[in-house]
Amino acid sequence: MTSDPLAPLLALADVEPAFTQAREHVDAAMRHRALRRNGGQVAAEVSLRAAVASAALEDHRYDLDEVRAGTVTDPVLQGALRVAEGVGGLVDLWPRAPRQVLARLHVLAARGVVPDDDLGRLTSAADRIDALAGLVAGNDRTPPLLLAAIVHAELITLKPFAGPAGLVARAAARLTLIGRGFDPRGxxxxxxGHLAREPEYTGSAGAYATGTPDGVRSWLRHYASAVSAGADEIAQIGDDVLTPSGT
Known part of the structure; x- marks a missing residue:
């Protein structure tokens, strides 16, 4: 049996407890009563907020209600919305053809932002992307949360695509969480969660890029915190669905 090459990262100080806590937050959120009858409505709202947050992390910041109303035409925001809508159809392909999925995500994210000839094409780090694809493909050994965190960190560090490559990184991480069963409903x-802790997100990503154990540890702890925050938002959205404003 092939060992998990990422397993040693769980031994970094405070990483495994942080991941355990994130799992507990997700499990608690999944028990919210709004998900029983209004799961589709909650999922749609989460997807919209995730897209708006991902665009904001590219420094394209818009009011949620304006986006909901369809009045924002910024191509980066529109790319984030396309990515959010397209993720579900790429879940099964992701562990079989990761490079193909990354290219598709870039097409969705960067249309109207970069020249058409650059859509879906790597601009750098081909060898590292090959290595990342090899880590993703058929990997049922690495814990999903750990694998998603590394996928995200590698892609935002490498910036292998022109334009808003962060949209691709965050979507690839989401695909990992969905496909590996950590968050099967997406x-x-x-x-x-990243946006709520934006300075930490930026700082820990930079720390990861140093390649030091402390840098990697910083990123993994942040990622667990962002997952916990994202899970906690489900309860807020669920409460809003059950008790709409004005009622």
Whole structure:
């Protein structure tokens, strides 16, 4: 049996307890009563908020209600919305053809932002992307949360595509959480968790890029915190669905 190459990362100080806590937050959120009868409505709201948050992390910031009303035409925001809508159809393909999925995500994210000839094409780090694809493909050994965190960190560090590559990184991480069963319904808005802790998100990503154990540890702890925050938002959205404003 092939060992998990990422397993040693769980031994970094405070990482495994942080991941355990994130799992507990997600499990608690999944028991919210709004998900029983209004799961589709909650999922749609989470998806919208995740897209708006992901665009904001690219420094394209818009009011949620304006986006909901359809009045924002910014191509980066529109790309984030396309990615959010397209993720569900790429879940099964992701562990079989990761590079193909990354290219497709970039097409969705960067249309109207970069020249058409650059859509879906790597601009750098081909060898590292090959290595990442090899790590994703058929990997049922690495814990889903750990794998998603590394996928995200590698892609935002490498920036292998032109334009809003962060949209691709966050979507690839979401695909990992969904496909590996950590968040099978795709309703944990980790992107909102990153935005809520934006300075930490930026700082820990930079720390990860150093390649040091402390840098990697910083990123993994942040990622767990963002998942917990995203899970906690499910309860807020569920409460809003059950008790709409004005009632």
């Amino acid at each position: 309703i944990v808005g980790v992107e909102a």
